[in-house]
Amino acid sequence: MNIPKIILASKSPRRQELLRLMDMEFEVVLKDVDESYPEGLTPQEVAVYIARKKAEAFDETVGDEVMLTADTIVCVDGLILGKPETPAHAVEMLQMLSGKVHKVITGVCLLYKHKYNVFFDVSEVFFRKLTLDEISSYVAQYNPLDKAGSYGIQERIGLIGIEKISGSYTNVVGLPTEKLYAQLVNLNK
Structure with a gap:
């Protein structure tokens, strides 16, 4: 496998763990990037727009490594849910997702x-x-302010609340490892 070293521009412990589980060599480098986006984009376009915006912040500093950036969003009833701003906002988001x-x-x-x-x-x-008790106790115990949609699939609320997933589990964790691997092995082709 001839994959260049990866620079991960994410403080997400979940993304870091997924790369470790894939036996990928990487280091973490961080920059603050404005995650705003233009109005009128589809949810897919928003996620890609922000991921690219994060990578653009590193364009001049990347050598022979691969800079990996990602952005995960949750979409329900046509609304894009990012990361909650407060615990009360997290509770509100989880109530929107419930059922x-x-x-x-x-x-x-x-x-x-x-x-x-x-x-x-x-x-x-x-x-x-x-x-409401399940949601409130989760928010109090797990402090999901760093998670899109206010939850982690691998944490209590995901374990007791998710009935089914259609698609990639690792995508819900925060990085679609199957697609990522396919892209990485084809970088030099």
């Missing part, structure tokens, strides 16, 4: 030799109806 199907969309950008390779993945997540 419904929502989409988790991760946009990924691979910056390699000044070329941008962008792609995305979409998974559908089916949540059972959650009680």
